[in-house]
Amino acid sequence: MNEKIRAREVRVVDNEGDQIGIMPLKKGLSLARDKGLDLVEVAPNAEPPVCRILDYGKYKYEQAKKAQEAKKNQNVMNVKEVQMSVKIEEHDFNVKVDMAKRFLNNKDKVKVKIKFRGREITHKDLGYDLMEDFYAELEDLAKIESKPNVEGRDMIMILTPESDK
Template identity: 50%
Template sequence: MVIDEEGNQLGELPTREALEIAQDRGLDLVEVAEKANPPVCKIMDYGKFKYQQQKRKQEAKKKQTVIQIKEVKFRPKTDEHDYQTKLKHIRRFLEGGDRCKVTIFFRGREIVHKDRGLAVLERVKEETQDISKMEQAPRSEGRTMNMMLAPIKK
């Protein structure tokens, strides 16, 4: 099955004849649907076709958004002012559309007081619940405790 450059069907033609028609017009014969019965071929400028495909891919790439994961680290003994500053950073990241990983890092014997780290994570969750949802519950890995927050889609 052969289709010409304007989209008109020329019908079922032998391959040689279709190639000759394409060459007479100074174009290429391109197989569009090989699995169809009979296979569908189109007479077109292949270079121009590839160029247009590349341009479409670039346009699609421009429109996509890349979501990054930002990380904010706390300690169980983080003071109130430092906590508020880090909370502002978390809010800014979430409002910007990025996911935020909140990490509590335990040093030395602080690891015994995991409840304090969990309390900090719960407080962060409560204070950001208007703009975020918890994507991953707090979980402990070695000397760190992590929680993932994702922005709420509006």
């Protein structure tokens, strides 16, 4: 802004958005002062750098407003976890499915974890079957981000909410 601009020549754009042209920095600064405004470098990497004649305070306020609006429209996705065992009963399984449905409807990812205890780890096929059944219950709401895989004594699958139809 103003004297902090280091380029010798700049492309000047006035406060209405019309291009004035390429000129020495001093001439651009004097044009800005005549209008009672600031000369602000908006594209420093261009050749020559682009500077606008505008009210710097107002410009800063508008940039902050745009950033705030972008942040407001940003969708934050959390990862919720559902844990079960290979020996889960049908009712408990349905409770976990309902919990996952609620998470997916809130646009959160769901990490499904099956904990193997003792010698259960030798029956990984039961875990894969359980994961398939779990996904079959949620197929209309979710898609698989990462397929079931074994990490240590846990089998993990990650589901993401299906995009709005």
